[in-house]
Amino acid sequence: MIELSNVSKTFTLHNQGSAVIEVLRGVNLRVAPGECIALTGASGAGKSTLMRMIYGNYRAQSGVIRVGDIDLTRAEPRDIIRIRRRQLGYVSQFLRVVPRVPTLDVVAEPLRAVGVGQDEARATARALLTRLNIPQGLWPLSPTTFSGGEQQRVNIARGFAHPYPAMLLDEPTASLDAANREVVLGLIEAAKARGAAIIGIFHDEAARARVCDREVNVSDFTPERAA
Amino acid sequence: MTPLLSVQGVSKRYGTHIGCADVSFDLWPGEVMGIVGESGSGKSTLLNCMAGHLVPDTGAVVFDTRADGPRDTVTMSEPERRMLSRTDWAFVHQHARDGLRMGVSAGGNVGERLMAVGARHYGDIRDKATDWLARVEIDAARIDDRPSTFSGGMQQRLQIARNLVTGPRLIFMDEPTGGLDVSVQARLLDLLRGLVRDMGLSAIIVTHDLAVVRLLADRLMVMKSGHVVEAGLTDQVLDDPQHAYTQLLVSSVLQV
Amino acid sequence: MTRTSEYNFAYLDEQTKRMIRRAILKGLAIPGYQVPFASREMPMPYGWGTGGVQVSAAVLTPDDRFKVIDQGADDTTNAVSIRSFFEHTAGVATTTATAEATVIQTRHRIPELPLREGQVLVYQVPIPEPLRFLEPRESETRKMHSLEEYGLMHVKLYEDISRHGHIATSYAYPVKVEGRYVMDPSPIPKFDNPKLGDCPAVQLFGAGREQRIYALPPYTQVVSLDFEDHPFEASKADHPCGLCGSDSSYLDEVIIDDAGGRMFVCSDTDYCDARQAQGHRGKDAA
Numbered sequence: 017m018i019e020l021s022n023v024s025k026t027f028t029l030h031n032q033g034s035a036v037i038e039v040l041r042g043v044n045l046r047v048a049p050g051e052c053i054a055l056t057g058a059s060g061a062g063k064s065t066l067m068r069m070i071y072g073n074y075r076a077q078s079g080v081i082r083v084g085d086i087d088l089t090r091a092e093p094r095d096i097i098r099i100r101r102r103q104l105g106y107v108s109q110f111l112r113v114v115p116r117v118p119t120l121d122v123v124a125e126p127l128r129a130v131g132v133g134q135d136e137a138r139a140t141a142r143a144l145l146t147r148l149n150i151p152q153g154l155w156p157l158s159p160t161t162f163s164g165g166e167q168q169r170v171n172i173a174r175g176f177a178h179p180y181p182a183m184l185l186d187e188p189t190a191s192l193d194a195a196n197r198e199v200v201l202g203l204i205e206a207a208k209a210r211g212a213a214i215i216g217i218f219h220d221e222a223a224r225a226r227v228c229d230r231e232v233n234v235s236d237f238t239p240e241r242a243a
Numbered sequence: 244m245t246p247l248l249s250v251q252g253v254s255k256r257y258g259t260h261i262g263c264a265d266v267s268f269d270l271w272p273g274e275v276m277g278i279v280g281e282s283g284s285g286k287s288t289l290l291n292c293m294a295g296h297l298v299p300d301t302g303a304v305v306f307d308t309r310a311d312g313p314r315d316t317v318t319m320s321e322p323e324r325r326m327l328s329r330t331d332w333a334f335v336h337q338h339a340r341d342g343l344r345m346g347v348s349a350g351g352n353v354g355e356r357l358m359a360v361g362a363r364h365y366g367d368i369r370d371k372a373t374d375w376l377a378r379v380e381i382d383a384a385r386i387d388d389r390p391s392t393f394s395g396g397m398q399q400r401l402q403i404a405r406n407l408v409t410g411p412r413l414i415f416m417d418e419p420t421g422g423l424d425v426s427v428q429a430r431l432l433d434l435l436r437g438l439v440r441d442m443g444l445s446a447i448i449v450t451h452d453l454a455v456v457r458l459l460a461d462r463l464m465v466m467k468s469g470h471v472v473e474a475g476l477t478d479q480v481l482d483d484p485q486h487a488y489t490q491l492l493v494s495s496v497l498q499v
Numbered sequence: 500m501t502r503t504s505e506y507n508f509a510y511l512d513e514q515t516k517r518m519i520r521r522a523i524l525k526g527l528a529i530p531g532y533q534v535p536f537a538s539r540e541m542p543m544p545y546g547w548g549t550g551g552v553q554v555s556a557a558v559l560t561p562d563d564r565f566k567v568i569d570q571g572a573d574d575t576t577n578a579v580s581i582r583s584f585f586e587h588t589a590g591v592a593t594t595t596a597t598a599e600a601t602v603i604q605t606r607h608r609i610p611e612l613p614l615r616e617g618q619v620l621v622y623q624v625p626i627p628e629p630l631r632f633l634e635p636r637e638s639e640t641r642k643m644h645s646l647e648e649y650g651l652m653h654v655k656l657y658e659d660i661s662r663h664g665h666i667a668t669s670y671a672y673p674v675k676v677e678g679r680y681v682m683d684p685s686p687i688p689k690f691d692n693p694k695l696g697d698c699p700a701v702q703l704f705g706a707g708r709e710q711r712i713y714a715l716p717p718y719t720q721v722v723s724l725d726f727e728d729h730p731f732e733a734s735k736a737d738h739p740c741g742l743c744g745s746d747s748s749y750l751d752e753v754i755i756d757d758a759g760g761r762m763f764v765c766s767d768t769d770y771c772d773a774r775q776a777q778g779h780r781g782k783d784a785a
Binding site: 027028029030031068072073074075093094096097112114115116117128129 | 462
């Protein structure tokens with residue numbers, strides 16, 4: 017479902033003396049449906065960079081990043097948008113929403129985007145918010161004013177609203193209490209069970225051990241180490 | 244599949260000054276594209292060339308018309324072009340008073356495009372106007388009030404209703420949230436997002452506000468001195484800018 | 500009395516009349532289209548019918564019989580002075596009888612007596628552009644005419660209904676000519692609108708200050724704009740004439756004392772006089 021071959025990434029900082037920073041080189045990776053892999057490696061090794069590249073958020077300098085039927089390194093924006101809408105979910109560490117939009121609609125939006133009716137989308141959103149222990153009183157409010165942990169759970173609810181066949185999870189259990197952590201791990205296991213291919217970054221080792229089938233050390237692809 | 248709008252090699256000069264130079268891109272149905280750049284970068288010139296307000300010196304602006312498929316709107320006859328801009332196109336001005344008739348009631352403003360395409364039943368026109376006021380969150384009781392009695396945000400929402408009542412397929416927006424309070428901007432952005440999604444609209448939004456394009460636009464084009472220096476997925480251009488100017492633009496935004 | 504020897508016939512020089520006739524012919528060829536013309540200074544102020552006077556001057560011949568009405572009346576200052584102007588400068592015969600006149604200059608009315616072939620009705624027009632109040636740019640209104648973009652005209656009528664519950668425009672009510680040009684019929688009451696269409700007489704419109712001439716040739720189709728659910732109505736005060744008893748003519752309301760007493764009388768004085776001469780009497784007749 018997700019396949020990377022010989023992917024590399026450099027940043028060129030034009031306004032800082034055109035410094036060229038090589039971050040990743042020769043990344044090869046394959047994730048099958050129903051499989052969950054963990055990206056590991058020290059801080060700054062490039063875990064988040066690699067995840068952003070798979071999402072099409074960062075551009076690759078070379079190589080192939082295949083998700084579903086497209087190569088994200090060469091795809092037209094509209095193809096990437098289509099893939100993101102229907103096939104590739106991403107739970108980032110940050111919630112980015114239009115201010116003023118009620119939490120319920122923030123969570124329902126990925127479903128609305130693929131054509132699900134408002135009532136059905138909201139019903140799914142209500143179920144997820146309930147499961148993630150977001151008090152019902154908060155649903156009509158914008159999540160922009162919520163605490164960090166609440167925002168994180170809204171973000172997760174939003175990320176799991178639509179059953180994407182491929183998912184990217186960036187620290188999904190960070191800043192969660194034990195009960196909510198358990199709910200999130202359950203969501204991940206359910207996604208695996210329905211055949212989703214998942215790539216995650218988990219600092220929570222116990223969580224990693226429970227849901228991940230294998231680990232990929234990103235440090236293996238950082239040029240200093242490779243050299 | 245055919246692009247809804249295909250811009251091919253559009254250039255516009257003002258004497259020796261370059262307005263925009265050799266701009267090409269395809270806009271697909273349902274896509275929202277942002278055009279950013281500082282004042283004088285040529286983004287408004289480009290928008291006006293696309294919307295038929297300016298005649299480009301060279302290039303074609305091909306629109307996939309309902310009746311005859313792709314047609315170059317630069318060379319089509321003026322009546323045809325004006326008909327397009329009343330039916331399948333919409334244009335939201337930065338200043339609502341440029342896009343509204345300030346001496347005509349809110350209902351009349353919304354109804355004008357309907358009457359322009361032949362609606363002659365007062366009751367139907369009024370029903371549609373009422374419906375559209377509700378969709379842009381304006382109290383139906385204000386239908387007979389003039390826009391001069393409205394707040395800036397309401398005027399902008401009225402302008403949008405007036406434009407969308409004929410069910411256009413492409414909407415051009417020139418700094419739609421410029422000059423509005425931040426809280427009002429958010430409400431407008433939310434509204435626009437919903438309308439774009441529910442009506443399957445394509446949109447081209449010119450702005451200098453990167454936060455606006457991040458929330459509204461699927462794709463982004465960065466302009467400088469009349470040239471497109473970078474284009475791509477909005478979040479890709481903003482988070483991993485490749486061109487020196489884009490890097491400068493992105494790093495210049497104050498973080499809140 | 501005649502002073503034709505002191506003036507060129509009908510005041511204007513021949514070149515000017517030629518220019519105006521050309522504008523009139525063009526207007527007749529394109530019914531409802533506003534033809535620009537080089538309006539001359541006339542020896543009367545704008546607003547007193549300088550456009551109509553120039554058109555009359557261009558169409559009058561020595562054999563014509565001239566009538567002038569202002570709000571239907573032959574005896575108001577405006578009517579009297581224009582009539583006397585052409586008596587002096589053209590030496591033409593004048594009349595107050597609609598049936599006898601060959602050229603009738605009018606402000607704000609169409610005579611009640613049906614016009615016939617061979618007659619010319621000349622309207623004084625203050626603002627020829629029907630779109631003016633909604634679209635101030637002349638460049639834009641001309642484009643709207645050329646491209647037949649007339650939605651704005653209905654916006655005006657929409658505003659009327661939304662504000663008053665019905666189309667309250669009661670004069671200068673816009674019409675569409677031969678399915679093409681939208682035209683301002685000058686500030687005649689909408690009661691007169693049905694007389695514009697299919698009329699055997701030539702109808703000429705002159706706007707002096709705005710420098711426009713337009714025309715309706717005989718038997719032209721003229722339709723008053725309206726909505727399907729608010730159709731056009733040629734309304735008038737719901738009374739018979741107090742003097743002649745006519746229940747089908749357009750009426751003026753006249754206050755007759757300090758106690759709020761009032762009567763309704765025909766605005767067309769010739770029509771009313773003729774009916775009274777035939778023995779018709781209204782309730783207020785002496």
